[in-house]
Amino acid sequence: MADNTTQTEEYVQLKLVINEESNKVLFAEAGKDFVDILCSFLTMPLGTIARLLQKDSNMGQITIGCLNSLYQSVVDLDKRYLWTDSIKELLLKPKNSSEDYCSTLKLNIDDSQPTEYFICARNYFSSECRSCRNISKSTYYKCSCGSRFDRSFFLKRFCKGFVNSVATFVITDDLINIIPNSAAYTTFSLLKNLGIITSSTKEMAVNVTKEKVVDLLKCALVSKSPLTDVFLGKKPSIERSRFLTCNAENSSTIQITIQLVIRKSEGNILFAHGDQDFADLLISFLTFPLGGIIRKLGEYSSMGSIGRLYKSIAESVENQYFISEEAKNRLIDPLLASEYKSCSSILPIKEQCLNYYGYYQSESYRYRSNDPFFITDKHYKDGGRYEEMRLHNNKNPIKEGFVKGPRTYLATDDLVIGPASPISASLLINRLQIPVDDLKEKNVTIGMKECLSILNAALTSTSALTNGLGHLLSEVMEEK
Numbered sequence: 001m002a003d004n005t006t007q008t009e010e011y012v013q014l015k016l017v018i019n020e021e022s023n024k025v026l027f028a029e030a031g032k033d034f035v036d037i038l039c040s041f042l043t044m045p046l047g048t049i050a051r052l053l054q055k056d057s058n059m060g061q062i063t064i065g066c067l068n069s070l071y072q073s074v075v076d077l078d079k080r081y082l083w084t085d086s087i088k089e090l091l092l093k094p095k096n097s098s099e100d101y102c103s104t105l106k107l108n109i110d111d112s113q114p115t116e117y118f119i120c121a122r123n124y125f126s127s128e129c130r131s132c133r134n135i136s137k138s139t140y141y142k143c144s145c146g147s148r149f150d151r152s153f154f155l156k157r158f159c160k161g162f163v164n165s166v167a168t169f170v171i172t173d174d175l176i177n178i179i180p181n182s183a184a185y186t187t188f189s190l191l192k193n194l195g196i197i198t199s200s201t202k203e204m205a206v207n208v209t210k211e212k213v214v215d216l217l218k219c220a221l222v223s224k225s226p227l228t229d230v231f232l233g234k235k236p237s238i239e240r241s242r243f244l245t246c247n248a249e250n251s252s253t254i255q256i257t258i259q260l261v262i263r264k265s266e267g268n269i270l271f272a273h274g275d276q277d278f279a280d281l282l283i284s285f286l287t288f289p290l291g292g293i294i295r296k297l298g299e300y301s302s303m304g305s306i307g308r309l310y311k312s313i314a315e316s317v318e319n320q321y322f323i324s325e326e327a328k329n330r331l332i333d334p335l336l337a338s339e340y341k342s343c344s345s346i347l348p349i350k351e352q353c354l355n356y357y358g359y360y361q362s363e364s365y366r367y368r369s370n371d372p373f374f375i376t377d378k379h380y381k382d383g384g385r386y387e388e389m390r391l392h393n394n395k396n397p398i399k400e401g402f403v404k405g406p407r408t409y410l411a412t413d414d415l416v417i418g419p420a421s422p423i424s425a426s427l428l429i430n431r432l433q434i435p436v437d438d439l440k441e442k443n444v445t446i447g448m449k450e451c452l453s454i455l456n457a458a459l460t461s462t463s464a465l466t467n468g469l470g471h472l473l474s475e476v477m478e479e480k
């Protein structure tokens with residue numbers, strides 16, 4: 001295959017073992033750089049994934065369930081319906097709680113801006129200002145000394161991805177096996193076990209560019225053979241994922257009452273009306289990390305081969321191939337970024353606590369470095385060279401949720417969300433050309449079970465409400 005990589009473009013090398021006859025990748029052999037990229041998919045919030053799916057790459061744009069329409073409705077939502085100006089950005093380019101782990105990836109496809117931290121100008125210019133050693137994540141609040149937080153700096157890159165740099169890994173086409181290529185399980189024994197050493201077995205080296213990584217993410221979400229699809233130039237075999245009903249307990253305190261508008265003859269939900277809690281619930285899906293969703297949906301999630309990737313990492317017993325236990329946990333139990341604290345009641349994903357320490361270099365060292373301030377996850381004790389700073393206790397930017405209330409919002413079956421009005425509802429009914437006597441309204445109260453079920457349906461179908469709330473419709477169907 002022709003390799004179009006230009007000399008300046010960054011790439012990661014990958015060795016493929018292919019079957020020339022069937023034009024299939026049997027497996028790949030990769031080092032840390034590639035496996036880290038694959039792992040990082042699990043840390044990405046759904047909003048980031050939705051954005052990347054729309055990116056043009058070899059594969060073209062790909063839609064997954066209702067994810068694109070949900071994302072697009074936030075793009076289209078007028079800012080006056082949102083509590084603060086920054087919310088839109090926080091939803092369209094959501095924060096990844098493992099940003100520090102992903103910032104050192106050789107090819108990072110998430111082009112969101114890294115989190116900026118701020119110190120006050122007084123702190124920056126005067127080393128005598130001992131009382132204010134504050135670091136803030138926002139310029140909105142003032143430092144305890146009264147100055148504004150207006151000098152920005154970034155997190156020191158201290159995490160080096162997820163897996164060990166000395167290990168090599170064997171990855172099967174369906175991502176179900178990501179196994180360390182150790183003495184106990186060599187490539188050769190894998191070949192032998194699979195009975196695939198034939199005359200058509202060939203080795204092939206490929207350079208994986210950023211564009212290929214975007215393709216790989218797309219294919220991993222819809223296909224059971226992402227490596228073949230991306231590297232042997234096949235169109236991804238999009239599997240219509242089966243929607244499986246979730247049986248989660250309604251254990252949480254969420255109780256949201258909504259009004260469904262149902263088409264009796266078809267038994268489907270056309271749209272739902274609800275207040276801001278309902279809109280917030282649906283919009284919050286964009287903030288959840290992929291790995292966290294797979295963890296919560298468990299066996300019910302069925303997107304391409306990404307669930308297999310999750311499983312293969314979760315079930316790998318050989319922890320020594322990860323740089324730390326923490327690194328592995330970031331993949332199998334990823335946290336919500338601390339900005340989205342209020343969303344943790346919707347989907348029980350823990351939010352990240354900021355266990356970071358800020359430092360600045362003491363006076364005598366300060367002018368030797370252009371970057372005297374940094375923030376890290378470890379205590380620094382270096383002979384008085386650094387002085388510790390305090391993370392300013394910022395108020396949460398999303399404490400009241402995303403959309404403003406009190407007002408009613410409308411969500412269609414494929415999760416196009418917007419402010420509701422009698423006109424918007426009647427326009428929708430007219431457009432769908434549905435006779436009024438075929439419509440029925442029904443008020444229902446939804447809890448955790450329904451939230452998870454809508455989320456699952458949103459990822460696997462274009463009828464998030466009908467599939468997710470199907471169990472609440474039986475009564476209506478009996479009445480007809």
Ligand SMILES: [Zn+2]
Nearest residue numbers: 120132143145
């Ligand atoms: Zn200050």
